[in-house]
Amino acid sequence: MASIKLILRTNQKDQTGHSPLYIRIIKDRKTKFITAGVKLKESEWDEVKQKVKKNHSNSARMNAALSQKIADAEGQIADLERKVKTISIKKLKEAIKGKEVPNFFTYSRKHCERIKGNVSISTYKTYGVYLDKFEKWVGTKDVYFDDITVSLLLDYLGYMSNVLKNGNTTQRYSIMILAIMFKEAIKEEIIPEYMYPFNKLTLKKDASKRQFLKKEQFEAIIDYKLQENSKACIYRDMFIFSIFAGGLRYSDVLEIQLKHFNEEERRIKKVIRKTGRVHQFKIGQVALDIIQKYKRENPEPDDFIFPIVTNVELFLKNEEYRYSFSESTNKAANFQIQRIAKKLEIPVKISFHISRHTFATNALNNGMRIEHVSKLMDHNDISTTQIYAKIINEELDNAVDNYIY
Numbered sequence: 256m257a258s259i260k261l262i263l264r265t266n267q268k269d270q271t272g273h274s275p276l277y278i279r280i281i282k283d284r285k286t287k288f289i290t291a292g293v294k295l296k297e298s299e300w301d302e303v304k305q306k307v308k309k310n311h312s313n314s315a316r317m318n319a320a321l322s323q324k325i326a327d328a329e330g331q332i333a334d335l336e337r338k339v340k341t342i343s344i345k346k347l348k349e350a351i352k353g354k355e356v357p358n359f360f361t362y363s364r365k366h367c368e369r370i371k372g373n374v375s376i377s378t379y380k381t382y383g384v385y386l387d388k389f390e391k392w393v394g395t396k397d398v399y400f401d402d403i404t405v406s407l408l409l410d411y412l413g414y415m416s417n418v419l420k421n422g423n424t425t426q427r428y429s430i431m432i433l434a435i436m437f438k439e440a441i442k443e444e445i446i447p448e449y450m451y452p453f454n455k456l457t458l459k460k461d462a463s464k465r466q467f468l469k470k471e472q473f474e475a476i477i478d479y480k481l482q483e484n485s486k487a488c489i490y491r492d493m494f495i496f497s498i499f500a501g502g503l504r505y506s507d508v509l510e511i512q513l514k515h516f517n518e519e520e521r522r523i524k525k526v527i528r529k530t531g532r533v534h535q536f537k538i539g540q541v542a543l544d545i546i547q548k549y550k551r552e553n554p555e556p557d558d559f560i561f562p563i564v565t566n567v568e569l570f571l572k573n574e575e576y577r578y579s580f581s582e583s584t585n586k587a588a589n590f591q592i593q594r595i596a597k598k599l600e601i602p603v604k605i606s607f608h609i610s611r612h613t614f615a616t617n618a619l620n621n622g623m624r625i626e627h628v629s630k631l632m633d634h635n636d637i638s639t640t641q642i643y644a645k646i647i648n649e650e651l652d653n654a655v656d657n658y659i660y
Contacts, residue, residue: 257280257281257282257332257336258280258281258282259278259279259280259325259328259329259332260278260279260281260305261276261277261278261279261291261305261321261325262276262277262278262279262288263275263276263277263295263297263300263302264276264277264288264404265297266404266405266406267404267405267452267455269294269449272296272297273294273295273296273449274294274295274296274297275290275291275293275294275449275450276290276291276292276293276294276295276300276321277289277290277291277401278290278291278324278325278328280328280332287402288401288402289328289401290401290447290450291321291324292447293307293317293321294449295307295311298310299311299314305321305325306318306321307321357399357400357440357445357446358396358397358398358399359398359399359400359402359403359436360386360390360396360398361396362400362436362440362445363382363386363436364386366436366439366440367379367382367383367386375528375529375531375578376574376575376577376578377529377578380578381428381432382432382435385428385429385432385433386432386433386436388429389411389429389432389433392411392414400437400440400446400450401446401450403433403437403452404452405452405455405456407452408430408433408452408453408456409456411429411430412426412430412456412458415429423458423459423460424460426458426459427458427459427460430453430456430458433453434451434453437450437451437452437453438451466603466604466605466609466612467603467609467612467613467615467616467617468498468601468603468605468609468613470617472599472601472603473495473498473613475599475601476491476494476495476592476595476596476599476601477495477541479491479595479598479599481595484562486587486591487591487594487595489561489562489563490587490588490591490592490607491591491592491595492545492548492549492561493505493508493509493561493563493588493607494588494592494607494610495541495545495610496508496541496542496545496546496561497607497610497611497614498541498610498613498614498617499538499539499540499541499542499545499614500523500536500538500539500542500614501523501536501538501614501631501632502610502611502612502613502614502615502631502632503610503611504527504528504529504608504611505581505584505585505588505607505608506528506529506581506585507525507527507528508561509559509561509563509564509581509584509585510525510528510559511523511525511559511560511561512556512557512558512559512560513550513554513555513556513557513558513560514556514557516546516560520537521537521538521543522535522536522537522538523535523536523538536630536631546560549561549562563584564580585607588607589605589606589607592605592606592607593605593606611632614631614632615628615632618631
């Protein structure tokens with residue numbers, strides 16, 4: 256026989272001192288909680304009598320409503336246990352809850368499918384990955400919004416830190432995706448605001464330490480001898496192109512076609528994959544020489560500058576294929592660039608994205624205004640660009656410490 260009791264969960268107390276009241280069900284030593292839709296101060300709740308105290312202005316009305324909820328719940332349980340000899344606590348909870356609070360994973364999966372056409376494939380897949388990760392840890396799909404408490408999230412953070420050895424950034428993203436689902440459900444008025452448990456979490460941030468290549472290091476990569484038209488050579492040239500073309504991300508370098516390039520103005524104009532914004536900028540001589548190197552005789556406007564894309568039609572028409580192809584070839588590019596760096600004994604953990612950091616730090620070192628660097632990198636906020644300025648200042652401080660006595 257299942258037992259029912261009202262519990263004031265003081266561990267979920269909000270800033271005003273109010274805690275949510277829950278209906279607790281225990282069956283076969285297993286426990287489930289269902290929100291009662293009420294928040295009270297500890298001084299307003301009588302745990303022994305299971306009633307709202309008279310010091311609450313609406314105590315009579317609230318006690319009547321709570322008594323009805325408990326009676327309904329007990330009726331549901333008695334009815335189900337009479338019909339089914341062995342019924343799980345999950346089924347009991349679902350019967351009592353009805354449509355009051357939805358299943359977290361059911362809602363989240365449906366939400367992801369609804370927004371699929373409005374976000375990038377990368378964002379859509381990222382949501383799925385982090386939801387899968389959380390579901391694997393919880394160990395069941397039977398999780399309702401009100402099951403996800405501060406205590407549960409702290410346990411999840413502990414698991415990510417101690418077992419998975421996730422860094423602070425990965426932990427933040429893992430929690431942030433869950434928080435997004437809560438915010439969307441609140442916006443749609445599917446759950447009340449007080450169910451949002453994330454305000455009480457303190458998530459650590461990793462110190463922003465961006466690696467980059469110094470001038471002599473990327474010049475060594477430029478001069479490194481490779482077989483012409485080999486994949487290693489093409490990926491190296493794409494990497495160097497990015498350094499001299501505003502720090503373009505790999506996906507954007509991969510997608511550049513001749514129609515995006517105005518040779519007379521030495522200008523590139525294309526929609527940036529990550530932001531969806533049209534971005535245009537002038538390129539330097541090194542980037543211009545690389546374009547000329549790969550430009551074939553009798554070129555067409557739709558020609559890709561770098562000969563990496565194999566199935567052009569599918570790449571242009573199928574966003575999921577384009578995302579998958581970009582991801583896999585980015586990894587291949589990273590591998591080839593890492594091999595070159597290792598041969599040259601460059602003491603930097605290198606990837607294609609370092610071309611972006613290298614562009615920023617070298618541009619600032621050469622005296623370019625931070626506003627211009629920010630514009631060329633298509634940053635939303637100049638504070639992002641200021642991270643690179645901080646790196647320059649740290650390098651300068653180190654130089655003073657090492658060479659000035």
